[in-house]
Amino acid sequence: MTYRDQLVGERTDVLDRFTLSAHVVDSPLTPNERVASWLAERAAVNQFQVERVPLDALSGWQFNAESGNLEHDSGRFFSVEGVRVRTDRTWIAEWTQPIIVQPEIGVLGILVREFDGVLHCLMQAKMEPGNINKIQLTPTVQATRSNYLGVHRGAQIPYLDYFTGEGGGRTLVDALQSEQGAWFLGKRNRNMVVETLDDVPEAADFCWLTIGQIRRLLAVDHLVNMDTRTVLSCIPFHAPGAFAEPASPFVASVLHSIGPDSSPVHEMTEVLSWLTELRARRELLQRRVPLYRAAEDGWYWTRDAVEHRSGKYFRIVGINAALGNREVPSWTQPILAPVDAGLLALITKRISGTLHVLVQARADAGSLNGAEMAPTVHCQPANYRDLPDHCRPHYLDQVLSADPARIRYDRMQSEEGGRFLHAVNRYLIVEADEDFPERTPAEYRWMTLRQLTSLLTHCNYLNVELRSLIACLNSVW
Amino acid sequence: MTYRDQLVGERTDVLDRFTLSAHVVDSPLTPNERVASWLAERAAVNQFQVERVPLDALSGWQFNAESGNLEHDSGRFFSVEGVRVRTDRTWIAEWTQPIIVQPEIGVLGILVREFDGVLHCLMQAKMEPGNINKIQLTPTVQATRSNYLGVHRGAQIPYLDYFTGEGGGRTLVDALQSEQGAWFLGKRNRNMVVETLDDVPEAADFCWLTIGQIRRLLAVDHLVNMDTRTVLSCIPFHAPGAFAEPASPFVASVLHSIGPDSSPVHEMTEVLSWLTELRARRELLQRRVPLYRAAEDGWYWTRDAVEHRSGKYFRIVGINAALGNREVPSWTQPILAPVDAGLLALITKRISGTLHVLVQARADAGSLNGAEMAPTVHCQPANYRDLPDHCRPHYLDQVLSADPARIRYDRMQSEEGGRFLHAVNRYLIVEADEDFPERTPAEYRWMTLRQLTSLLTHCNYLNVELRSLIACLNSVW
Structure with missing residues (x-):
C-alpha cells in the first residue's frame, strides 16, 4: 500500500481530505511542469498596461472640497480619508495619516473539487494593477461587495x-479575516473554501491544483498572491503522524506542533487572557478625520501624490490600468504605494520538545479589534534608519543577523495588487537555537501551531501578515 | 457519600469546580436567609440621592460648540455623539441617532476563592445612579479604564x-464582550473571573456567594445586575451528568444541551458560516457624525433632554448623583433613559432529542463587528405600536401569547445603571411545543447550549442581551 493509498484509505473527515491534498505535490490535471508555461501563456495572451497618472487625471475620482478625502463619484469602491490615532506608546504616540476606507466585506474564495479522490483547488492566473510581476496565482474568486452587486457594471x-x-x-472554510491595519481602516474579507460535486467548466485563466502544488509555488517569489496565502492559512489540517516521512528535523517539529501531542508553554486560556489584557490596557483611539488634517502631521499634496515629508511610509498615487482578463477593459484609480519593502519574520524555537512560534500583539492605525497577533518582526526597516537604537523593533537585529543555516524560509512576496502598488515584503522564518532566550517582552508570546490554527476559525486573531507566514511555514512540509 | 462529596471528589479541573459551585445553593459564609437583610442594610447605610438636572447644569460637561457633542472637559469618561447608519433593511434603512462613545475597555471582574472546597464569588452590593431600585448585586470590580488609571482622582x-x-x-475567565449596540458605539468590557488563594479581607459592601446562590437571586427582579449576568454567562460548566437529579424534564434537557451528548442540528462550521455570510452580505455602514446632525432625523433638544419627536427610543438627560458607597461623593453626568421597557425573549425547543435555542443574527447602530447572535425577540415593543404588521419583529406575537405553562423564566431585569437610567427589560424564556416550526427566516438559527457556550470564549459572538438570557437559562438548574 502506498503512502497515498494509506491516506486515502484513512480519510474520515474534511481535515484528512485537506491533509491528503497537501501531501499530493503533483497532479495529472495540471502537472507541475505545465504550471510555469501556463502562467507565461496567460500573461502573454492578456495585455497588462499600467501607468502612473496625476491624481487630478483620475476619472470618476475627486478630492472632496470640504474634507479633502479622495472619493469615487458613485460613493462606492473605497475612499482615501484621514485617521487620527492616539496610543500610549512612548514613541510617536499620536498621529494623523491617510488610510483606505472600504467599509464592506468581500469574498476571497477557493472552489475545491475531488479528482481521483484528491481535493483540487480551482486557481486563477490573475493580473492586478499593483502587481510587481504582472500575473499571480489567486483564489477562484476575489470579489468586493461592490463587485458582486454589480456596481461597476462589469x-x-x-x-x-x-x-x-x-x-x-458545501462550505468547508468561512471566516472573516483582517487585512493590512496600517493601510486599511477596519478592512476584512471573507476567507472561504467551498467544495462542489459539479462538473465545473475550467475557464481560460483557471486551472486545478492540489494544495501541495500551491505550496510548492510558495518557494517562488511573488507568485502565490496574498489572497491565496490568507485562504490557505485558514485551511485546517491533521498532522499526518506516522504516515509522514518528514524531510528534515524541522519539518518533523512543524508537524508535531500542529498535532495533538504538541505541548504548549501557555494554555489557551492564558494566551487569550494575554491578548485581552493588551487590548484592554493599551490605549488605541481611532477617529476618522478629513484627509486634509493629515497635513498637520507632515503629509503633503502634489499633483502626483499624497506623501510624507520624511520620505517614509507610503504614497497615494494614481494609475491607469488596462488588464486583459478583467471585468472592465480599463480604468483609473488611486492606489497606495509603500515607499520601502517590509520585513515580516517569524522566530520559531523548540521548547520542551514542541516547536513554538513567537508572536507579538500589535495594533495598527486601522485595526478593527485592537491588537491582533502579528509576526515576531513586522516593520519597514527603512522607517527606523534615522532613529535611536531604543526605537528599533524587538528582534529586528536578531533576524537580520540570523545564521543562514537556521533560516527555514526566505522569499519576497507581494501584498494585494488591487489596492497596493508594488507592495512587497521579505517573508523570513528562522529556527532559533537552544540559547535563544525564552523570556520575552510583555507583548510577545510563544505559541504552538496547533494553538494558532485553532484561532483561525475566528476573526481578528491573526493579522494578515502572520497568516501569510503561517501559509509559508506550512509550505515546508 | 453525599451528592456534594461526590462532586468534590470528582473535581479534576476548573469546569468541574465551577459546576460544583453552581450546585451549591446555600453556604455558611453568607447564608441565603442573610442575603436580603444584608442588601437592605447596605441600602440603608449608604445614601442614594439621584435627581434629574437640566443638561446645561451638568458640571464639567459641555455641548461642543462646533459638533453639538456632549463632552466632558477632561476629554475622558464618555461623550454623546451622533452616528449615521446605512443598512440594506427594507424598513428605516438609514438614520442618524445619538450614541454613547466610550472608546476604552473596562473590567467587569469577579474574584473567586475556595472555601471548604467550593468556589465562592466576592460580590458587591453597589449603587448605580441609573438603578431603578437603589442597590444591586455586582461583580467584585466594575472599573472603566479611566477609573483604574485614576482620571477622576476618586x-x-x-x-x-x-x-x-x-x-x-489565576485568571479563569477573560473575554472581551460587547454591550448594548443600540446605545453604545463599539463598546466592550473585559469579563473576568480571577481565583485567589489569599485570605482576602471582606470590605463592608462585599460578601462571598456561591454561583448557585447568585443564580437563585436571578429569580428576583432587578437584583443581579447586568455586569454580573454577563460575567456569569462566560463561566463554562460541565453538564453534571449522572450526579444531577434534574428538577424537571426542562432542566434535564438544559443539562443535556450543555453536555457532550447534545446533538446540534447545524454543525459549528455551518453556524459560523451563516453568521459570516450575514456579516458580509448585509450592509452596515456606520459613521460618527456631529450630534447636531441627529436633528435631521427628528431628534430635538430641550433644556432637559435630547429626545426624538416620535416619543420613541430613548432620551439623553442629566442627573446629579450622591451615592454613599462610591469613589467620589457626588457628581453630575448625562445618562441615557430608554422611553419604554424592552422585551428579550428566547424560544427553546427540543429537536431530535436535544434542546435548542433560537438565536437571530442582529446588527445595531453601534455594533463593532457587524451582526452578533441575539435573543429570538429583541425589541422595545412600543416602538412598533403604530407600524403596519409586516414591520413587527419575527416571533414577537408568539412569545407574547405563549402558553403560561410553557414559560420557563419570566423576570424584569435592569441594564447597566452607570450609563442607563431605569433601563429595564422583560427577560422571557419559552419552551416551544412539538408543533412549533423548525423552519426559520434566514437570520435565525437553532443552536445548542454547548455551541453557544463554546463561543463565549471569543469576543463579539453573543450580544449582551443574549448573554444575560443565557445566565437566566442556567439559573433553572
Whole structure:
C-alpha cells in the first residue's frame, strides 16, 4: 500500500481530505511542469498596461472640497480619508495619516473539487494593477461587495455563485479575516473554501491544483498572491503522524506542533487572557478625520501624490490600468504605494520538545479589534534608519543577523495588487537555537501551531501578515 | 457519600469546580436567609440621592460648540455623539441617532476563592445612579479604564489589583464582550473571573456567594445586575451528568444541551458560516457624525433632554448623583433613559432529542463587528405600536401569547445603571411545543447550549442581551 493509498484509505473527515491534498505535490490535471508555461501563456495572451497618472487625471475620482478625502463619484469602491490615532506608546504616540476606507466585506474564495479522490483547488492566473510581476496565482474568486452587486457594471465574475450560496456546494472554510491595519481602516474579507460535486467548466485563466502544488509555488517569489496565502492559512489540517516521512528535523517539529501531542508553554486560556489584557490596557483611539488634517502631521499634496515629508511610509498615487482578463477593459484609480519593502519574520524555537512560534500583539492605525497577533518582526526597516537604537523593533537585529543555516524560509512576496502598488515584503522564518532566550517582552508570546490554527476559525486573531507566514511555514512540509 | 462529596471528589479541573459551585445553593459564609437583610442594610447605610438636572447644569460637561457633542472637559469618561447608519433593511434603512462613545475597555471582574472546597464569588452590593431600585448585586470590580488609571482622582477601587495582574491569582475567565449596540458605539468590557488563594479581607459592601446562590437571586427582579449576568454567562460548566437529579424534564434537557451528548442540528462550521455570510452580505455602514446632525432625523433638544419627536427610543438627560458607597461623593453626568421597557425573549425547543435555542443574527447602530447572535425577540415593543404588521419583529406575537405553562423564566431585569437610567427589560424564556416550526427566516438559527457556550470564549459572538438570557437559562438548574 502506498503512502497515498494509506491516506486515502484513512480519510474520515474534511481535515484528512485537506491533509491528503497537501501531501499530493503533483497532479495529472495540471502537472507541475505545465504550471510555469501556463502562467507565461496567460500573461502573454492578456495585455497588462499600467501607468502612473496625476491624481487630478483620475476619472470618476475627486478630492472632496470640504474634507479633502479622495472619493469615487458613485460613493462606492473605497475612499482615501484621514485617521487620527492616539496610543500610549512612548514613541510617536499620536498621529494623523491617510488610510483606505472600504467599509464592506468581500469574498476571497477557493472552489475545491475531488479528482481521483484528491481535493483540487480551482486557481486563477490573475493580473492586478499593483502587481510587481504582472500575473499571480489567486483564489477562484476575489470579489468586493461592490463587485458582486454589480456596481461597476462589469462582466459577470466567474464561479461567484458558489460563494453566494446560489451554486450549491458545501462550505468547508468561512471566516472573516483582517487585512493590512496600517493601510486599511477596519478592512476584512471573507476567507472561504467551498467544495462542489459539479462538473465545473475550467475557464481560460483557471486551472486545478492540489494544495501541495500551491505550496510548492510558495518557494517562488511573488507568485502565490496574498489572497491565496490568507485562504490557505485558514485551511485546517491533521498532522499526518506516522504516515509522514518528514524531510528534515524541522519539518518533523512543524508537524508535531500542529498535532495533538504538541505541548504548549501557555494554555489557551492564558494566551487569550494575554491578548485581552493588551487590548484592554493599551490605549488605541481611532477617529476618522478629513484627509486634509493629515497635513498637520507632515503629509503633503502634489499633483502626483499624497506623501510624507520624511520620505517614509507610503504614497497615494494614481494609475491607469488596462488588464486583459478583467471585468472592465480599463480604468483609473488611486492606489497606495509603500515607499520601502517590509520585513515580516517569524522566530520559531523548540521548547520542551514542541516547536513554538513567537508572536507579538500589535495594533495598527486601522485595526478593527485592537491588537491582533502579528509576526515576531513586522516593520519597514527603512522607517527606523534615522532613529535611536531604543526605537528599533524587538528582534529586528536578531533576524537580520540570523545564521543562514537556521533560516527555514526566505522569499519576497507581494501584498494585494488591487489596492497596493508594488507592495512587497521579505517573508523570513528562522529556527532559533537552544540559547535563544525564552523570556520575552510583555507583548510577545510563544505559541504552538496547533494553538494558532485553532484561532483561525475566528476573526481578528491573526493579522494578515502572520497568516501569510503561517501559509509559508506550512509550505515546508 | 453525599451528592456534594461526590462532586468534590470528582473535581479534576476548573469546569468541574465551577459546576460544583453552581450546585451549591446555600453556604455558611453568607447564608441565603442573610442575603436580603444584608442588601437592605447596605441600602440603608449608604445614601442614594439621584435627581434629574437640566443638561446645561451638568458640571464639567459641555455641548461642543462646533459638533453639538456632549463632552466632558477632561476629554475622558464618555461623550454623546451622533452616528449615521446605512443598512440594506427594507424598513428605516438609514438614520442618524445619538450614541454613547466610550472608546476604552473596562473590567467587569469577579474574584473567586475556595472555601471548604467550593468556589465562592466576592460580590458587591453597589449603587448605580441609573438603578431603578437603589442597590444591586455586582461583580467584585466594575472599573472603566479611566477609573483604574485614576482620571477622576476618586478613592482606590477595592480589589482592583487582582484584575490588573498586580494581585497575583489565576485568571479563569477573560473575554472581551460587547454591550448594548443600540446605545453604545463599539463598546466592550473585559469579563473576568480571577481565583485567589489569599485570605482576602471582606470590605463592608462585599460578601462571598456561591454561583448557585447568585443564580437563585436571578429569580428576583432587578437584583443581579447586568455586569454580573454577563460575567456569569462566560463561566463554562460541565453538564453534571449522572450526579444531577434534574428538577424537571426542562432542566434535564438544559443539562443535556450543555453536555457532550447534545446533538446540534447545524454543525459549528455551518453556524459560523451563516453568521459570516450575514456579516458580509448585509450592509452596515456606520459613521460618527456631529450630534447636531441627529436633528435631521427628528431628534430635538430641550433644556432637559435630547429626545426624538416620535416619543420613541430613548432620551439623553442629566442627573446629579450622591451615592454613599462610591469613589467620589457626588457628581453630575448625562445618562441615557430608554422611553419604554424592552422585551428579550428566547424560544427553546427540543429537536431530535436535544434542546435548542433560537438565536437571530442582529446588527445595531453601534455594533463593532457587524451582526452578533441575539435573543429570538429583541425589541422595545412600543416602538412598533403604530407600524403596519409586516414591520413587527419575527416571533414577537408568539412569545407574547405563549402558553403560561410553557414559560420557563419570566423576570424584569435592569441594564447597566452607570450609563442607563431605569433601563429595564422583560427577560422571557419559552419552551416551544412539538408543533412549533423548525423552519426559520434566514437570520435565525437553532443552536445548542454547548455551541453557544463554546463561543463565549471569543469576543463579539453573543450580544449582551443574549448573554444575560443565557445566565437566566442556567439559573433553572
